[in-house]
Amino acid sequence: MKLLKEILLFIVVSQGFIINKAEAAKNQKLNTIQSYFSDFNETIQNISPDMTQIENVKHKIGDFKQTLECDICLFIAGGVRAIISNQNNQDFITQAVILVCAFKFDVKFCQGMADYTGKELFINLQGKPTEPLYACSKFVNFCQLTQQPDWNEEFLTNIEWNKPKEIESNDYQNKLYQSLNGTDRKVIKILQLTDIHVDLEYAENSSTNCRQIPCCRAQHGFPETKKHRAGKYGAFKCDIPMDLVNLMGEYVNKHIKPDTIVWTGDTVPHNMWEEKDYTEKIKFIELISCFLKDEMSNYTIYPTIGNHDFQVSNLQNLESEDLMMDVLAQLWQPFIQESQQDTFFKTGSYVQKLRVKKGLKKGVQTYENVNIISLNTQACYNLNFYVWNQKETAFKTLDWLEERLQEIEKRSELAILIAHIAPSDITCTRDWSKRYQALVERFQHIIRLQTFGHDHREKHNVVRSIDNQKPIAAQFLTGSFTTWRYNNPSFRVFEMDEETMLPLKIYTYVLKVEDKHPKWYLDHEMTEFYGMKDLSPQSFDDLSNRILEDEKTALKYTRISTQDGPDPETHLEKCDQNCRKELYCNTRSSTYYDSVECHGQKPNLLNRVLDYLSN
Numbered sequence: 001m002k003l004l005k006e007i008l009l010f011i012v013v014s015q016g017f018i019i020n021k022a023e024a025a026k027n028q029k030l031n032t033i034q035s036y037f038s039d040f041n042e043t044i045q046n047i048s049p050d051m052t053q054i055e056n057v058k059h060k061i062g063d064f065k066q067t068l069e070c071d072i073c074l075f076i077a078g079g080v081r082a083i084i085s086n087q088n089n090q091d092f093i094t095q096a097v098i099l100v101c102a103f104k105f106d107v108k109f110c111q112g113m114a115d116y117t118g119k120e121l122f123i124n125l126q127g128k129p130t131e132p133l134y135a136c137s138k139f140v141n142f143c144q145l146t147q148q149p150d151w152n153e154e155f156l157t158n159i160e161w162n163k164p165k166e167i168e169s170n171d172y173q174n175k176l177y178q179s180l181n182g183t184d185r186k187v188i189k190i191l192q193l194t195d196i197h198v199d200l201e202y203a204e205n206s207s208t209n210c211r212q213i214p215c216c217r218a219q220h221g222f223p224e225t226k227k228h229r230a231g232k233y234g235a236f237k238c239d240i241p242m243d244l245v246n247l248m249g250e251y252v253n254k255h256i257k258p259d260t261i262v263w264t265g266d267t268v269p270h271n272m273w274e275e276k277d278y279t280e281k282i283k284f285i286e287l288i289s290c291f292l293k294d295e296m297s298n299y300t301i302y303p304t305i306g307n308h309d310f311q312v313s314n315l316q317n318l319e320s321e322d323l324m325m326d327v328l329a330q331l332w333q334p335f336i337q338e339s340q341q342d343t344f345f346k347t348g349s350y351v352q353k354l355r356v357k358k359g360l361k362k363g364v365q366t367y368e369n370v371n372i373i374s375l376n377t378q379a380c381y382n383l384n385f386y387v388w389n390q391k392e393t394a395f396k397t398l399d400w401l402e403e404r405l406q407e408i409e410k411r412s413e414l415a416i417l418i419a420h421i422a423p424s425d426i427t428c429t430r431d432w433s434k435r436y437q438a439l440v441e442r443f444q445h446i447i448r449l450q451t452f453g454h455d456h457r458e459k460h461n462v463v464r465s466i467d468n469q470k471p472i473a474a475q476f477l478t479g480s481f482t483t484w485r486y487n488n489p490s491f492r493v494f495e496m497d498e499e500t501m502l503p504l505k506i507y508t509y510v511l512k513v514e515d516k517h518p519k520w521y522l523d524h525e526m527t528e529f530y531g532m533k534d535l536s537p538q539s540f541d542d543l544s545n546r547i548l549e550d551e552k553t554a555l556k557y558t559r560i561s562t563q564d565g566p567d568p569e570t571h572l573e574k575c576d577q578n579c580r581k582e583l584y585c586n587t588r589s590s591t592y593y594d595s596v597e598c599h600g601q602k603p604n605l606l607n608r609v610l611d612y613l614s615n
Helices: 002-019 020-026 030-036 040-047 064-085 087-101 106-124 132-138 151-160 172-182 242-256 279-295 321-333 337-348 385-389 396-410 430-442 525-528 538-547 549-560 577-588 592-598 605-614
Strands: 187-193 260-263 300-301 350-354 365-375 414-419 448-451 459-464 471-477 490-497 505-508 522-526
Touching: 002 242, 040 471, 064 087, 064 132, 106 385, 132 350, 151 430, 172 459, 172 471, 172 538, 187 242, 242 279, 242 337, 260 279, 260 350, 279 300, 300 350, 300 365, 300 471, 300 538, 321 577, 337 350, 396 430, 414 549, 430 459, 430 592, 448 490, 459 538, 459 577, 471 538, 505 525, 525 549, 538 549, 549 577, 577 592
Parallel strands: 187 260, 260 300, 365 414, 414 448, 448 471
Antiparallel strands: 187 490, 350 365, 459 471, 490 505, 505 522
């Protein structure tokens, strides 16, 4: 106990110094510290009432060391909570972060980012994540709650009980693809645009080399060296000019003529650190919305909301109205049917029938058995600070999705699912992504296409059944339209079997911004590029195995992720065994955490912290 007293005495002195220098100066006398220590129980209650509710904590019986660890953890966690709740300390922490940031970026940029989201960050940190009992039982496991309900385990069990007999073997889509092989099929074309991030301040010949995000604006200067000058249609480390969007429109209308367009979020530039008010975003979303409505009027449009499209980029309070939702509901009236506009306004999601114009002068052709589901994925985004304290509310998005899929199943119809953040993304929370995987398994006969954006890189991954790990579906991440950070602009066209609504071919169109005369062109078709017999889940599983075994295949995958952009993470000359194992795990897993486990690793400290905060 003497050692424990010395530890606690040191902590008290340290906390007194950190929390407020002015207060520490007034309390330098030893008798003040001794008084504080003698009144220890009262102090604990002031820091966090939960700490005195010993009946809620189940110490590991007979293990004095672990009991001691729990007590010390509760005290330290209470001190941390007190520190971050103090405005002076918040200011100190913010300035320290700005100082570190300034080693890489411009101070103005760092200050702007801190001002933009700092308030919401500290507000949400003061909630559930820093409750001492919660932190000590879940983050470091020094204490143990008497009741720790496993929400996911219960959900995963319940979702499987009424699985239709036709999908019990978890090979429904593989068999369906086998029935299509060798037959002539009527198709429709779905074009996907994602992560446009148009910048109206983009200036041709301006500098691509700056200490802000994005570059390529007049304020960054106009260098003499051609290497660092922004091109007409874009440049790396920058967002894109409207000229590139217009050029794409001309190319699509002349050469592709799709049946419909899915637009999967993120329209505004990456300059949120300069935003004074959310209304500054409106002009960008309005510009692209009007462009699609007017210049792409021959096609139906299905929009999806991205993490940058909210009132504050990355953040959505799931329990209150976001002011951008009203704006988007108005701007997207031409795209979202009236019956779904209220649902979209309240949830950010909607479902409606697939409708295509197919060259019709008036009206559209409706596929009554095919539903487009546009899903708001902010509930899975671990950088959406509100999710940290709204975990149960976050699952309501999946409750909504499950209800819609059940309705579609009862009508014997099909679904195409579009969203911004893929469940396989490193920023999608563990519990949410696992529940999503279970829904895909349960409705594998209903969901025929899943496509996402957000990552800015072209990727794919396999969804596996939870019980026997069979490949049951594929998920697609389309590369970004913006060049930020190191991407050549691209978009995709899915050629879908009209009867089954399974993708048969996937074409990627690219414009290389550093070419002497940049122009859009067809870069590759997926089955031909990888030598796949079809786009079945089993074929993608086989491709993952080839990536693991064959360096040339692995390098193909890395090359097209940024469409030959100079990203140091993907622009590789070699891919050794460890490199190939990482790609193998990424492509065969539909959650980030399954991928890490496949690779025999654990999430790094940052991802472990984010996992704790958001799950």
